[in-house]
Amino acid sequence: MAQNYYEDLGVSRDATPDQIKKAYRKLARKYHPDVSKEADAEEKMQAINVAYDTLSNEEKKKQYDFELDHPQGFAGGGFGGQAGGQGFDGSQFYRSSTGGQQDFSGFEDLFGRFGGGFGGGHQQDFGQRQSRQQRSFRGEDQHASIEVPIHVAYEGSTQTITLQIPTYNAYGEPEVQRKTLQVKIPKGMKEGQQIRLSKQGQAGINGGENGDLYIEILYQDTDRIRVEGADVYYTIDITPWEAALGQNVEINTPAGKVQVNIPKNAKQNQQLRLKDKGIPNKTAGHLYLVLNIVYPKADTAQEQQAYQDYANAFPNFKAR
Known part of the structure; x- marks a missing residue:
């Protein structure tokens, strides 16, 4: 082998x-x-x-x-x-x-x-x-996967895709077949769900029916977005004062614009759950906002003094 x-x-x-x-x-x-x-x-x-x-x-x-x-x-x-x-x-x-x-x-x-x-x-x-x-045989079902942007989960989409599908030729040798297809992806598909394309799989033998093609839907991971099933994890940036004081802010998320209450003394990577704002499946997922606290640079003398005043305000605070 x-x-x-x-x-x-x-x-x-x-x-x-x-x-x-x-x-x-x-x-x-x-x-x-x-x-x-x-x-x-x-x-x-x-x-x-x-x-x-x-x-x-x-x-x-x-x-x-x-x-x-x-x-x-x-x-x-x-x-x-x-x-x-x-x-x-x-x-x-x-x-x-x-x-x-x-x-x-x-x-x-x-x-x-x-x-x-x-x-x-x-x-x-x-x-x-x-x-x-002379008997006919149905072709094998085939499987492939595609990655699509997260907005497809919320809106649906029809996409033209080119797949390289493993198959076998008439001699039983493995080879790759290139296929270009129009695929309608309905909204609400969870990560890992499949779309069945009837008779787009392996060709049948001696006039047998073609197999089916199953396309697994995967969502593109980015530095901001991660999908697990129907749940979506979305990283958002907040300021130190928003984290410390707590504020109501408007966030543009994959589910649209939402008003979010940042709790007082929020921590780095803390998650805020927005119920049923994940992928709108039959059983809707949740949208988890992952907090990323961003600190401004201190380039000017005034900005550096602001950090010094901040340090002076917390003389008993020990980070280590």
Whole structure:
């Protein structure tokens, strides 16, 4: 097995699903061809997409781990080889094991089973094999994730997106398919919720129905905004006197302009909860204002004297 998906994502084999997702998101931000300046960005992005598609799926990860532990049984095949891999219907294509044995788990003997040997039953068995080969199979469902600004959670949006989706070609080899789609994102979607796009997944086999594409919605983290489920954490700047004296201030938040009472003696990173002002889901989240106390610079003699007067007013205060 030439490629190691854990190494591609920079995680250990015992990494949790959350750790795998975080590693993928970090690398996706770095190597997405639309924003990356790396020379091999597209190649890197394809590799991490294929890796994440496998490791984020419990069944695919289980199969991949088995192949990692038994590389001698999957030489030239499997997820990392050239002729094996996951079947389009979620089963397995033909694999060769060490002793030359053949495992036909998936299409139930890809070419049919020999019931009557090579004698009188051969013609009948050939017809059975031909019939099986002509069966149609539904394509696999596929999964992708996109990051959108927080305002989409409150307003909804229709966006044109280009996705690089891990898939398998007719030979079972992993590859990346580029798709450009119009996606309608309704307001009120929580972090991690999915949109289902019918029949936009893996193509079916022999005329079988296409699978579906599930797009996971993630919200862009900034130095001011963080989203957890339907809750939004928004950092706001306040002055030292607003923190000390307490004041009613108007704040422009992702939920719109709100009037907020800053409590007296507010502390750095203290959180003020605005009930139901988070993502307007069926069960609305909350908006948490995280207080960041900003101190003005003392450049002039007058400003420096103001700080000195402040220090003189609190002779017993010890910061350390």
